Amino acid sequence: MRVTLADIAKACDTSLSTVSRALSDPDRVNPQTRERIQRVAREMGYMTNPIARALALGRTGVIGLIVPDIANPFFPPIIKAVQARAGRKNTAVLLADTDEHASDELERAAVLSKQVDGLILVSPRTAEERLAEFIELSPVVFVNRQVEGAQSVIIDNSDGITQAVQHLTALGHRRICYLNGPRRSWSNERRRIALQEACTQYGVELVEFGPFEPQVQAGVRAADLVQTSGTTAVIAYDDLIALGLMARLAEHRLQVGRDVSVIGIDDSPMSDVAYPTLTSIHVPGAEAGTVAVDLLLEQLDDADREQPTLVQLETRLIIRGSTGPAPAAR
Amino acid sequence: MRVTLADIAKACDTSLSTVSRALSDPDRVNPQTRERIQRVAREMGYMTNPIARALALGRTGVIGLIVPDIANPFFPPIIKAVQARAGRKNTAVLLADTDEHASDELERAAVLSKQVDGLILVSPRTAEERLAEFIELSPVVFVNRQVEGAQSVIIDNSDGITQAVQHLTALGHRRICYLNGPRRSWSNERRRIALQEACTQYGVELVEFGPFEPQVQAGVRAADLVQTSGTTAVIAYDDLIALGLMARLAEHRLQVGRDVSVIGIDDSPMSDVAYPTLTSIHVPGAEAGTVAVDLLLEQLDDADREQPTLVQLETRLIIRGSTGPAPAAR
DNA sequence: CTGAAAGCGCTTACAG
DNA sequence: CTGAAAGCGCTTACAG
Structure with missing residues (x-):
């Protein structure tokens, strides 16, 4: 016993x-x-016995982490960082994967909220107007989405995206294409806007396609659109789409990095393994996870100081083999 | 309130x-x-209130899931399947990632065991002789490792591996190379043995290198060994190693699928995106996760019937672009 | 079918 | 510094 x-x-x-x-x-x-x-x-x-302790204390020592898809390489670094940081502070992590179903997020959060002290929501897909409901449920920190009146850790894509456009411009590209992420995705919206601004600034013409799901297959589908678009470079919503695109272009005997340039976003481990290697915008996922835990734990410790903090992390372009000079004529 | x-x-x-x-x-x-x-x-x-309920009932409605590395694409499908199956049965999943540290597994399990009803251990790295300690701790199901006297769901690689050798033989390869996984890895041992048997059976010469960590970088390192080994085909412990290998071979201007054939194991999503696409052995991770949950929950429901079940799942070869005819001379 | 009561294992004012 | 007691929110024999 x-x-x-x-x-x-x-x-x-x-x-x-x-x-x-x-x-x-x-x-x-x-x-x-x-x-x-x-x-x-x-x-x-x-x-x-943590259960008995939790009941007496009204605090479980567990935090909930909700992500859209652990199989998407953007999330593991965040999840690992959250676990590591939480572990160091003697708190466990209850993970929920919503399989990209926006409508499940609130429900999962509601259930989780009863058994955790607080929640970290990564890249929530829930519609803007319902986001406040999470705040009612439990202490919460949003990652990769800025939420009014809540703690948020966001990733400012504008630096990386500006660098990307700069890079393409330097290579002679004048007409580029953006493959949009999921419809109503907050981060897609941010990326689009940053991209539009950068393109205006550098006098580059921008063509858009999508929305696309953040999956390799979506990139494969995008390839035909890209080929007939008359653009010489593509920036994809994320690496998965970029990789799918590259695979399909290779099938069509187009040489990425020469015939077409491709840039992804996330700088996932696969960027290094793809052929050619994928130029990508590095997104500090691990840092975001670490900061989120700190924010949440602080919030739990003093309920008073609930001033919604906004932490912004920066991105930067990692240049690899998938970008090269624009083909002279097209 | x-x-x-x-x-x-x-x-x-x-x-x-x-x-x-x-x-x-x-x-x-x-x-x-x-x-x-x-x-x-x-x-x-x-x-x-699940906490109060848990205290009264002596059952938390939570199961613990311990994996070596969520960033390794082998695990997400298992994790997702576990969550999905558990969710359907109203039980939450507490996930722990040990970052491949074998020595952390028991400790994490001990901590977790106090707040969960049972544990699922996926690909545990813990040494054979200490495995029994998990069983003392809490009801447990092992996935991808056979443990005496415990419930295990294992993946029988022999079909897939035999198919791989068969495939290579058909393509004319007579001398192949195996890149070993981590030292003392149970599944590596199983794969090796299956491979040795298949090679003997088909009269193929086998050369081995390693151990290697299941990471892309390890595959990169393996490339030079492979090139000087005089073999025409390689089977890697997993897709990550295979992908790293392919990337490095490409850098050396070797054409995979023509100059060298490469086969991975896991059939991860990247297999389809690599260039050339990676021939790989499909491993039913999701099924394993689902079965593990069922086994664990059954075990929790009737403590009596504790007959240690062994479930074996099968593998099969998925042929893609990275394998081709052996070069005539080498 | 319903209620009062004990108990799950801990924490923490409140007295001493 | 230490102990008896109440309380966290639920479940479940045990009576009625």
């Missing part, structure tokens, strides 16, 4: 209260008895 | 016990009061 505080109290011939204190608030108990209790507890293999 | 059973009892002018039953064991309460209680509960927005 599992060892409880009562067992230890009996073994030490003292009260349950003292045992509890010796273990969780050691300063408030006489050094000698404290030592003895701690030793006995260790010997008996005692481990505190 | 959160609504509790007591609140509802007051509102319905009945006892807490009745409210509890109306909600969790409806048959045992008078239809009329039952309806009324359920309606009021809904109106008040009641949601049962």
Whole structure:
């Protein structure tokens, strides 16, 4: 049977209260008895029951993490960072994958909220007007989406995107194409706007296609549009779409990096393995995860200071083999 | 404030016990009061407190899932399947990523075991002789590793590997190379043995290199060994190693699928996107996850019937562009 | 069918 | 510094 505080109290011939204190608030108990209790507890293999603790304390030591799709390489670094940071602070992570179903997010959050102290929502797909409902549910930090009146950690794509346009311009591209991400995606909207601004600034013509789901297959589908678009370079909503596109272009015997230039976003591990390697905008996912945990835990510790913080992280272009000089004529 | 059973009892002018039953064991309460209680509960927005429920019941409705590395594409399908299956049975999933640190597994399991009803351990790296300790800790199902006296869901690579050797033989390869996975990896051992048997059977010479970590970079490192080995085809421990290998060979201007054939294992999404596309052995990760949940939940429901089941899933070769006829001379 | 009561294992004012 | 007691929100024998 599992060892409880009562067992230890009996073994030490003292009260349950003292045992509890010796273990969780050691300063408030006489050094000698404290030592003895701690030793006995260790010997008996005692481990505190987090459920009972949570009920008494009203705090579980668990945070919930909701992501749209763990199979999308954008998310694992975030998830790992969240786990690592939370772990260091003795809190566990309950992970939920919504499979890109926007409508599931609120429901999952509602269920989770009962068993966690707070939530981290990464790239939520939920419509703008319902986002406030998460805030009612539980303390929450949004990652990769800016939410009015809430803590948000967002990734500012404008630097990376500006660098990308600059890079393409330097290579002689004058007409480029953007493959939109999911309809109503907040980050797609941000990326589009940053791109439009950069293109205006650099006098580059912009053509858009999409929306596309953040999946390789979507990129494959996009390839034909790209080929007939009269553009010489493509920026995709993310690396998956870019990789799918590249695969399809290769099938059509187009040489990426020479006939067409392709830029992805996320700088996922596959960027290095694709052939040619994929020029991509690096997005600091791990940092975002770490910051989100800190923000959430702070928020839990002092409910008063609820000033909604906005943390912005920056992006930068990583140049690889998929971009090259614009073909002279097209 | 959160609504509790007591609140509802007051509102319905009945006892807490009745409210509890109306909600969790409806048959045992008078239809009329039952309806009324359920309606009021809904109106008040009641949601049962899983923590309190867990303490009373001694069961949390949460299972723990421990994986070595969520960024490795082998795991997401398993994780998703586990979540989906568990979700359908009203149980949440607490995920832990050990970052490939074998020594962390037991500790994480010990901590988790206090807040979950059972554990699923995927591809545990823990040494054979300590595996039994998990069983002491909590009900457990092992995935991708066979453990004496425990429930295991394993993936039998021999079909896929035999098919791979058969395929290579048909293409004229007579001398092939295997890139070993991590040292002391159970599945690497199984793959090696299956491969050795198949090679013997088909009269193919086998050269081995490694161990390698299941990462792209390891494959890059392996490339030079492969090039000087005098083999015409390579089977890698997993797709990541295969992809790294291919990338490096491409840099060296070797054409994969013509100069060298490469086969991966896992059939990860990247297999389709690599150039050339990667011939790979499909491993039923999702099925394994689903079965593992079923096994665990059954085990929780009747503690008696603890006959350790072994479920074996099969693999098959998916032929793509990275394999082709052996070069005539080498 | 319903209610009062004990219990799950902990924490923490409140007295002493 | 220590102990008895109440309380966290639920479930479930046990009576009635």
